[in-house]
Amino acid sequence: MNKRVDRLLQNGLFFFLIATVLLWAKSYLAFRFSFNLDLENTTQEYILALTPLGSILFFLGLSFIFPKAKRIKAFLTLYFIMSFVLFANVVYYRFFNDFITIPVLMQYKNFAQLGGSAKSLMSFTDLLFWVDVVALMVWARMKKGTLTLSVKKRTMGALFATALLAISLNLNMANDERSELLTRTFDRAMFVKLMGVYNFHLYDSIMTANTQSHRVFAESDELTEVRSYLSSQKDPKSENFGELEGKNVVLISMESLQNFIIDYKVNGKEVTPFLNDLVRDKNTLYFNNFYHNTGQGKTSDAEFTIANSLYPLPRGAVFTTNAGNEFNATPEILKEKGYTSAVFHGNNDSFWNRDVMYPALGYDRFFSKKDYNVTTENSVNYGLKDIPFFKQSMSKIKGLEKPYYTKFITLTHHYPFVLNDEEDVMIDRTNTGDGTVDRYFQTARYMDKSLETFMEDMKKAGEYEDTVFVFYGDHYGISENHNRAMAEITGTEIRPFEHTQLQRVPFIIHSPGLEGKTMDTVGSQIDVKPTILNLLGVETEDDIQFGTDLLAKDREDLAILRDGSVITDKYVYDGESEKCYDKATGQELEGSECDTIVQKAQTELNLSDKLVYGDLLRFLDDEEEDKPLTDSPNEEK
Ligand code: GP9
Ligand code: MN
Numbered sequence: 001m002n003k004r005v006d007r008l009l010q011n012g013l014f015f016f017l018i019a020t021v022l023l024w025a026k027s028y029l030a031f032r033f034s035f036n037l038d039l040e041n042t043t044q045e046y047i048l049a050l051t052p053l054g055s056i057l058f059f060l061g062l063s064f065i066f067p068k069a070k071r072i073k074a075f076l077t078l079y080f081i082m083s084f085v086l087f088a089n090v091v092y093y094r095f096f097n098d099f100i101t102i103p104v105l106m107q108y109k110n111f112a113q114l115g116g117s118a119k120s121l122m123s124f125t126d127l128l129f130w131v132d133v134v135a136l137m138v139w140a141r142m143k144k145g146t147l148t149l150s151v152k153k154r155t156m157g158a159l160f161a162t163a164l165l166a167i168s169l170n171l172n173m174a175n176d177e178r179s180e181l182l183t184r185t186f187d188r189a190m191f192v193k194l195m196g197v198y199n200f201h202l203y204d205s206i207m208t209a210n211t212q213s214h215r216v217f218a219e220s221d222e223l224t225e226v227r228s229y230l231s232s233q234k235d236p237k238s239e240n241f242g243e244l245e246g247k248n249v250v251l252i253s254m255e256s257l258q259n260f261i262i263d264y265k266v267n268g269k270e271v272t273p274f275l276n277d278l279v280r281d282k283n284t285l286y287f288n289n290f291y292h293n294t295g296q297g298k299t300s301d302a303e304f305t306i307a308n309s310l311y312p313l314p315r316g317a318v319f320t321t322n323a324g325n326e327f328n329a330t331p332e333i334l335k336e337k338g339y340t341s342a343v344f345h346g347n348n349d350s351f352w353n354r355d356v357m358y359p360a361l362g363y364d365r366f367f368s369k370k371d372y373n374v375t376t377e378n379s380v381n382y383g384l385k386d387i388p389f390f391k392q393s394m395s396k397i398k399g400l401e402k403p404y405y406t407k408f409i410t411l412t413h414h415y416p417f418v419l420n421d422e423e424d425v426m427i428d429r430t431n432t433g434d435g436t437v438d439r440y441f442q443t444a445r446y447m448d449k450s451l452e453t454f455m456e457d458m459k460k461a462g463e464y465e466d467t468v469f470v471f472y473g474d475h476y477g478i479s480e481n482h483n484r485a486m487a488e489i490t491g492t493e494i495r496p497f498e499h500t501q502l503q504r505v506p507f508i509i510h511s512p513g514l515e516g517k518t519m520d521t522v523g524s525q526i527d528v529k530p531t532i533l534n535l536l537g538v539e540t541e542d543d544i545q546f547g548t549d550l551l552a553k554d555r556e557d558l559a560i561l562r563d564g565s566v567i568t569d570k571y572v573y574d575g576e577s578e579k580c581y582d583k584a585t586g587q588e589l590e591g592s593e594c595d596t597i598v599q600k601a602q603t604e605l606n607l608s609d610k611l612v613y614g615d616l617l618r619f620l621d622d623e624e625e626d627k628p629l630t631d632s633p634n635e636e637k
Contacts, residue, residue: 009139012071012149016159019079020056022132027052027086027197030129034090036097036481037193038577044193047173051196054166056082059198061159063149071149072140080133082198087129089197094121095415096296097479099188099200102208103316104296120416170195188315189576207315211613218614226544226607226616235541238551242537244511248467249339249532250397250458251306251407253299254447255414256477259288259504260490261444267428271441274452275471279508284516287550290507291524294475295562299409300352302474302525307331307361309529309545311608312562318612320353323360326618328543330529331405332362337538340364340401344393345409346372346384367396380420386412386450387424394457402466410450413443415477434485437478465512470532472525473505496574497581497588500565509535522557522567523550544617546608560601568597575601 008014028049031037039045059082063075092100140147151159174181174194181194182203192200262279264271279286294301297317304318305311307329312318331341342365349355349368358366369383378388389411397406412419417439419425427445429438451471458464478486483494492498507523509531510516526547533540534549548555557569564575572581573594580594581587611617 057163236552432485
């Protein structure tokens, strides 16, 4: 008996098959329980179970390419890599509710800095992901010398044939479920649900190569295509044109702040008392139907869209993937009007590739971690706490030449929403039992306090009167993974309708003398550039931009989100579930009712992507050169 077991343990094919089954089971369990894939029917259950098999057989089978003596080592390495890919996706998903893509991986610097966040995303049970890897290594070690991965050619053929069969069966079934799966690039969850994580990475690699080649082959007539689409759209102008001409601008990126928090109370206490007063101030324009457009690039995507009025990309952060592009961003435009521009942020300058991207956007100065006094006492989580951050920024902003266009990026209200000092805790936690949600209110309260102190300091320093303050929430802070707790917080079940509505972030423009009101016009971060530039009296008619002036009367109510969701004054369409709702009642409608707006969203997102991938704005200079000289307003006579 023992001998038979022993012989089995030395059998390469047996080793291969056991490993395949282990990895298959592990992958299936991870797909099923670590990702929230919204399985709609039993066919999708079967697909999910089948989906890892083909790719596992294929990738592990690659070990046969190696010489016999090295095969076991190659096999174990491949097994380890696949396990690692799976594990990395599981951890990444816990926070980002998304899968890793190559462009995101290239931002490895960000991963290295995740520190506290990464640790809090892992648990002791994660060790289970590695039990099989260790077991196989021990097995190979014990049978070293006798265990070889040599199989008959026929067997090898059978293994690859099975792999091929499994993959094509998978593709067929996936295609029946979703016909345009491979072309709908923004829907990663759908892809993983129907094709699995491993195939997703293969697909992602091909897409990345494709993107790179886009730039090389892009031609200037593609810019004409974008232009003609934009000129076919209405570009209304507000009556407020030039109302804030010559004023300083202070943009404030409010980390992870969603709009539902305005006026929200915990145990009778307001979470954001400062913002609640500010939105009602007579000199404040407050937009309460304003959405974020961000994708995987989070804070940096919001920065990108606000500066350029272009959409961020469906994969990766445009700050990292396309920092070499030509842009026509707000700081650069304002420079021509005599503005000095600067960014203030308490984190490393390389985070999100900002040190490279800011000069490309036309910023003159970037005050980052190295310009601040950052100690363990005055930092938490990602870095310098918001209150000392604003305090220390005062002397820097006072030193800037006027008028200035500045941006302050807050940090403390970032996942996992932790405070490390009793003094910073100014409100109770909620008690949904979901730690992330419960802590969210405490860090939001802290950030609100920091904004209040900043505003007071600006007043004291005499920097208030001539300045326009623009506050925006950068992106959601609480992902779909917390729907149960959020249902408790909002008092209603979170369907795709409510989920889309939760993507609203506060957008506030405040300036002494500005005629304030609350506006329920539907808009998004893409509209910030034209809105601000119009207020400052800067013509943007010829600019290539997808947003419109939020203050224009005959403007179309519209917000297109990066996942393909669309919101108008009538409809809310959720891109992920593809469900259409009545905006006023939240009632689900026939999908076809949303067809027109879905189409428009697709066209706009595709054109914007084409523009960024192809670096099409570089052709603007050529256009300029083609114009007769007398057209140039800057011509020196
Ligand atoms: C890091 C800060 C947070 O510098 O902007 O980035 P996020 O994770 O929100 O994109
Ligand atoms: Mn952020």
